[in-house]
Amino acid sequence: MAAVAVQSPHSAAIPDRVPDLNPTADSQRVRIVDLAAPEASTAIEVSKACLENGFFYVRNHGVTQKVLEDQFEAGRKFFQLDSQTKMEIAASKSKHLGVYRGYTGMADESLDRANQTQGDTKEGLYIGREVHPDDDEAQKPFHGPNQWPSEELVPGFRAAMEAYQAAMMRLAFQLLRLLALALKLPPEGLHDGFDHAIATLRPLHYGPELSYPDKGIYGCGAHSDYGVLTILATDANKALQINTAGEWVYVEPKPDCFIINLGDILQRWTNDLFKSTRHRVVSVCGCDRYSTAFFFEPGFDTMISVLPQCCSPDRPAKYPPIKFGNYLTDKYAQTHSSFEPSPALA
Ligand SMILES: O=C(O)CCC(=O)C(=O)O
Numbered sequence: 001m002a003a004v005a006v007q008s009p010h011s012a013a014i015p016d017r018v019p020d021l022n023p024t025a026d027s028q029r030v031r032i033v034d035l036a037a038p039e040a041s042t043a044i045e046v047s048k049a050c051l052e053n054g055f056f057y058v059r060n061h062g063v064t065q066k067v068l069e070d071q072f073e074a075g076r077k078f079f080q081l082d083s084q085t086k087m088e089i090a091a092s093k094s095k096h097l098g099v100y101r102g103y104t105g106m107a108d109e110s111l112d113r114a115n116q117t118q119g120d121t122k123e124g125l126y127i128g129r130e131v132h133p134d135d136d137e138a139q140k141p142f143h144g145p146n147q148w149p150s151e152e153l154v155p156g157f158r159a160a161m162e163a164y165q166a167a168m169m170r171l172a173f174q175l176l177r178l179l180a181l182a183l184k185l186p187p188e189g190l191h192d193g194f195d196h197a198i199a200t201l202r203p204l205h206y207g208p209e210l211s212y213p214d215k216g217i218y219g220c221g222a223h224s225d226y227g228v229l230t231i232l233a234t235d236a237n238k239a240l241q242i243n244t245a246g247e248w249v250y251v252e253p254k255p256d257c258f259i260i261n262l263g264d265i266l267q268r269w270t271n272d273l274f275k276s277t278r279h280r281v282v283s284v285c286g287c288d289r290y291s292t293a294f295f296f297e298p299g300f301d302t303m304i305s306v307l308p309q310c311c312s313p314d315r316p317a318k319y320p321p322i323k324f325g326n327y328l329t330d331k332y333a334q335t336h337s338s339f340e341p342s343p344a345l346a
Pocket residue numbers: 204220225232234239240279281291292293
């Protein structure tokens with residue numbers, strides 16, 4: 001993660017009163033996994049992290065600084081556009097195609113409706129795997145073309161995002177191997193349902209509004225992610241917290257590392273052995289913050305049945321098989337005010 005290079009110019013402006021001083025100030029409970037180490041030992045570290053809280057950093061991940069920074073730079077330029085221009089590619093406008101790609105405005109999303117008094121103080125852009133509208137695959141919900149800002153408005157935006165997306169795909173498959181090894185499966189033992197992975201890139205911009213957990217105001221409300229794993233890059237502003245051992249603790253940005261976390265479908269797949277941990281964004285810098293999440297998920301038609309390796313007579317399968325696409329649709333509908341299931345799912 002390019003902690004220094006992508007720091008917001010306003011980040012030095014720490015307000016006098018910061019909300020929520022309480023959470024443990026460091027992230028000692030989050031392991032650092034060195035991807036340059038031999039795969040067998042790396043898999044052991046990954047397995048410990050997955051059993052503990054499902055969050056870990058990865059170092060020596062192979063994504064170049066240029067690819068990472070170009071992506072952040074492109075995202076910043078996009079979010080600087082005025083709201084009306086951004087709304088021209090609103091995610092809600094892609095619904096008729098059965099996809100949900102494009103811009104979501106400030107407060108569109110409330111990831112923790114029970115505890116939030118207003119929507120997340122963030123805006124974002126959903127970018128999925130590009131599928132041509134004439135392609136058979138485009139008939140499936142969540143599959144289709146992206147909505148891009150025009151090249152005149154944000155030169156190089158699409159190229160920067162596609163280069164980053166490709167780098168994320170490579171890293172995600174490397175992590176999938178490690179997860180398989182961590183489960184004592186062959187290295188490609190989890191790959192089957194991922195030929196048509198739903199892989200979504202989401203640059204995010206948090207406004208300078210401070211979060212007040214006691215008033216239900218958050219950068220991003222507490223939630224767990226939906227898929228198998230998330231690869232997160234953030235700028236240097238500390239804001240992400242995870243709930244581990246009953247406490248909210250910061251996962252601090254670390255230079256040269258991505259933050260990885262496991263999602264709900266992996267927890268379900270592993271019969272609750274691997275943890276999908278709730279996390280939230282508490283904005284305390286009073287400045288703009290940028291992060292980019294990459295959500296790596298199985299294919300739409302992939303059936304997720306609890307892995308036999310995670311069951312025993314004492315620990316029978318807790319969940320029936322489920323088609324991933326149906327599960328994902330439900331999750332979006334619960335958290336996005338502008339999302340409606342496509343006709344294909346209604
Ligand atoms: O911005 C962050 O640090 C976290 C974002 C996040 O958790 C999400 O988009 O799912």
